[in-house]
Amino acid sequence: MVNIKNRMISEASVTPHPDASRSIETLISIKGVHKSFGSNTVISNLSLEVRQGEFLSLLGPSGCGKTTILRLIAGFERPDAGEIYVSGQLVAGDAAWQPPEKRGVGMVFQDYALFPHLTVAQNIAFGLHRFKSDARQRRVQEVMDLVGLSGLGNRYPYELSGGQQQRVALARALAPGPQLVLLDEPFSNLDTDLRAQIRPEVERILREAKTTAIFVTHDQEEAMDMGDRVGILYKGCLEQLGTPEEVYHWPATRFVADFVGQADFLSGKVAADTISTEIGDFVNVRNLPSGCMVEIMLRPDDVQLFPDTEEGPHIIARQFRGSENLYTVLLPSGKQIHSSQSSTEIIPIGTRVKIKVELNHVVAFTLAG
Amino acid sequence: MAISSPQKRTDMKTGRRTPISLGPPAFLWVPALFVAVAMLLAPVYLVIRTASAGQDALSLFLRERTALVLVRTVALAISVTAATSAIAIPLAWLTVRTDLPLRKLWSVLTILPLVVPSYVGGFVLVAAFGPRGMLQHLLSGPFGIERLPEIYGFPGALLALTLFSYPYMLLNVRAALAGMDPALEEAARSLGRGPRSTFFHVTLQHLRPAAASGALLVALYTLSDFGAVSLLQFDSFTRQIYVQYQGSFDRTLAAVFSLVLVALTISVLFAEGRVRGKLRYYRSGVGTGRPPMVVSLGRWKWPALFFCGSIVLFSLFIPIAILSYWLVQGLLASIPLQAVWAAALHSALASGLAAIVTVTMALPVAILAVRYSGRLSSLLERISYIGFALPGIVIALSLVFFGIRFATPFYQTLGMLVFAYMVLFLPQAVGSVRSSVMQISPRLEEAARSLGHSPPSVLARITLPLIRNGLLGGAALVFLTVMKELPATLVLSPIGFDTLATEVWNATTEGLFAQAAMPALLLIAVSSGAIVLLLLQEKRAGRVER
Incomplete structure (x- = not known):
């Protein structure tokens, strides 16, 4: 299979990184890691750094290798090549191997993995086996208070609701005071209502515990909401690593643009200072060479529609989305683009419209050729 | 798209991530390796010993007598299989798919003969129809009948094995009938x-x-059976092996017979595996969950009831009546019972030790097989199934050879006997432990690791407490199965160490039927417990697979 990556050409790379000015200590450093199961490559040449106190979310479709990254950091899998450092110490590589129990990395599993034969308090105390008895009890109490489980210490996991089980899992991982907590799809087992309620609480708990966190999700809203930075993974490769705003507005690859938020891609041709498309010209910010064929990314909220014209493209579908309407517009070339408009006004299907695109920044991908 | 290796495919199918990259810790593979060596020791030495006899062994193998025993054994296996099919298939259909009166009761009663160990069945036949048996006793007085038709030999062996092994076939066929999607038959009807x-x-x-799968099970049962054929004096391989072992100084013939028998059982096992593999293909999915169509018997009800009734009469009620008769005779004659209690104690001691040792040894094998699936661990697991492939008498004989040559101080001790039991019943224990390990998510063990616990600590604090029921179930199963084991006990038990099983054997061979009745009834009780456990376990294993 030929996989041509359309590298991004925009001002994103010239924009200074918001956090780059601050020099914060690196906690996790992954260098050129490869991992395959049999002939199935899951992670290829992955490098990334996570800073002390940072929340990093890893986002990607299922099977992109995001869970494997967590398992590599935790020590449940061994990389085929490359190195992993925790606090500057090599924990996995050709030269060294530290088993999971020596890494001081906490993990919250997707299905929580609470020990069914132990009570809530015993579950939380499980990682405190090196503490003295009274210190252990104090710490268990402290963590139970932190996650709001006080009074449930003697219950067994099966006696708890899904949300409570989740908090036990979090408390258990936090109890030994790990430098890093890994969360694997932490909210996927909760229903939508509960998820919205628990997410900010988990974030508060983690921030209060002053821990660093990496978590994996396939829900982009979750990733954007929780992560200081978001890493987008596709087929075992890190496509982009940046703040949620960067990833949304300045996607590095065509895949990221498509995967994060909704986007249409309109083909255009570079002519000197402009890129011309069938709905108008855009500024050639990156000085692309003349004659180059590109695709311009359009988010639905960038596209404005003005009805009451006799000619031009017309609306072929409207999707009601509560606060807004999403319109599908058929262009003369047969290409369809989307526009979101306030739902207070309804433009009937069939209406011819004038299209105005307001871009703060032009994101264009060179076409494969 | 890259094509994944078979290893990875099975992982994806079960939805489990197996950390194959991290090798198993030494505290697992060292004992597992020891188990593998222990399992292979005796059978391999049997082959070596036979081979070293060289020309002698070959000429013994080629003797007419070997061929004769082979023909007898195979003939018995085929006849028993045919007879059990003729009983089990109609029974299965009647109890699953018809409006037979008291259907539920019949379906329980027809399975129950499973609890009669084959040598107890043999004892019952001899005690009832033998020259000094009950019938002779009753008839000789008023009618003056001095001789009954001969029960010994082929007819007796066929009768005993058929009456007490048909439930194996019945269970198989009944499961298939009950699991059949009614839509199949409805489709046929709608097609005219x-x-x-x-x-x-x-x-x-x-x-x-x-x-077919049930038939092969019954054939395997017949080939490995020692008790019934020996008590009924039918010269199949198992009896001949024992006779040769006891009666002659040169035991090469016993070794040759053993190898031929092993070749037979292995080919049956192989065939069974192939049929079982296909069976999965035939079984339809979860199906609709509707109960199958019930056929109205009409006036055929009476012959059907007669059929079920006579099977239950001969395989269940008559044996129990005979046992009770001899028990009462014995109690009336006030036969001393101390010997029975001593035997029961010995049985419990040997079985208890065997249960502990076997389950302990099964643990590393089962954990390796589930958690570290790979070529080596599945080979290991397969080796642990040797006890399933080899008849008890063969394992006993191999251990005698090995013990005399290499482990003289160990020979004829309780240790040697327990070792034999471990080799024989490890498969049961591994199966039991394995299914309970499979129920634990590997995430639990990983969570414990990430909380700072080393692999041995995780085993002690997470895995073992969670599989406790599986371990206890496996131990109980081994305990009960060892209680009724006969051939290995007979050959390997220390001098003077009589168990319930050998008690039944000795008393029957000496014609002291009243003395055999009490231990025989006790063994039926023990055996019932084992069957109940086994059925419960199969139910659980079925749930896990789904």
């Missing part, structure tokens, strides 16, 4: 087939693999 045509072209075809 009548009830009779549907029965022959759809229902029976559907049962074929299950019946």
Whole structure:
């Protein structure tokens, strides 16, 4: 299979990184890691750094290798090549191997993995086996208070609701005071209502515990909401690593643009200072060479529609989305683009419209050729 | 798209991530390796010993007598299989698919003969129909009949094995019938087939693999059986091996017979595996969950009841009546019972030790097989199934050879006996432990690791507490199965160490039927417990697979 990556050409790379000015200590450093199961490559040449106190979310479709990254950091899998450092110490590589129990990395599993034969308090105390008895009890109490489980210490996991089980899992991982907590799809087992309620609480708990966190999700809203930075993974490769705003507005690859938020891609041709498309010209910010064929990314909220014209493209579908309407517009070339408009006004299907695109920044991908 | 390796495919199918990259810790593979060596020791030495006899062994093998025993053994296996099919298939159909009166009761009663160990069955036949048996005793007085038709030999062996092994086939066929999707028959009817045509072209075809699998199980049972054929003096391989072992100084013939018998059982096992593999293909999915169509018997009800009734009469009620008769005779004659209690104590001691040792040894094998699946661990697991492939008498004989040559101080000790039990019953224990390990998510063990616990600590604090029920179930199963084991006990037990099983054997061979009745009844009770456990476990294993 030929996989041509359309590298991004925009001002994103010239924009200074918001956090780059601050020099914060690196906690996790992954260098050129490869991992395959049999002939199935899951992670290829992955490098990334996570800073002390940072929340990093890893986002990607299922099977992109995001869970494997967590398992590599935790020590449940061994990389085929490359190195992993925790606090500057090599924990996995050709030269060294530290088993999971020596890494001081906490993990919250997707299905929580609470020990069914132990009570809530015993579950939380499980990682405190090196503490003295009274210190252990104090710490268990402290963590139970932190996650709001006080009074449930003697219950067994099966006696708890899904949300409570989740908090036990979090408390258990936090109890030994790990430098890093890994969360694997932490909210996927909760229903939508509960998820919205628990997410900010988990974030508060983690921030209060002053821990660093990496978590994996396939829900982009979750990733954007929780992560200081978001890493987008596709087929075992890190496509982009940046703040949620960067990833949304300045996607590095065509895949990221498509995967994060909704986007249409309109083909255009570079002519000197402009890129011309069938709905108008855009500024050639990156000085692309003349004659180059590109695709311009359009988010639905960038596209404005003005009805009451006799000619031009017309609306072929409207999707009601509560606060807004999403319109599908058929262009003369047969290409369809989307526009979101306030739902207070309804433009009937069939209406011819004038299209105005307001871009703060032009994101264009060179076409494969 | 890259094509994934078979290893990875199975992982994806079970939805489990197996950390194959991290090798198993030494505290697992060292004992597992020890188990593998222990399992292979005796059978391999049997082969070596036979081979070293060289020309002698070959000429013994080629003797007419070997061929004769082979023909007898195979003939018995085929006859028993045919007879059990003739009983089990109609019984299965009647109890699952018809409006037979008291259907539920019949379906329990027809399975129960499973609890009669084959040598107890043999004892019952001898005690009832033998020259000094009950019938002779009753008839000789008023009628003056001095001789009954001979029960010993082929007819007796066929009768005993058929009456007490048909439930194996019945269980198989019944499961297939009950699990059959009613839509299959409905489809046939809607395509214009009548009830009779549907029965022959759809229902029976559907049962074929299950019946074949059941038939091979019964054949295997017959080939390995020692108790019934020996008590009924039918010269099949198992009896001949024992006779040769006891009666002659040169035991090469016993070794040759053993190897031929092993070749037979292995080929049956192999065939069984192939049929079982196909069976999966035949079984339809979860199905609709509707109960199958019930056929109205009409006036055929009476012959059907007569059929079920006579099977239950001969395989269950008459044996129990005979045992009770001799028990009462014994109590009336006030036969001393101390010997029975001593035997029961010995049985419990040997079985208890065997249960502990076997389950302990099964643990590393089962954990390796589930958690570190790979070529090596599956080879290991397969080696642990040796006890399933080899008849008890063969393992006992191999251990005698090995013990005399290499482990003289160990020979004829309780240790040697327990070792033999471990080799024989490790498969049961591994199966039991394995299914309970499979129920634990590997995430639990990983969570414990990430909380700072080393692999041995995780085993002690997470895995073992969670599989406790599986361990206890496996131990109980081994305990009960060892209680009724006969051939290995007979050959390997220390001098003077009589168990319930050897008690039944000795008393029967000496014609002291009253003395055999009490231990025989005790063994039936023990055996019932084992069957109940086994059925419960199969139910659980079925749930896990789904």
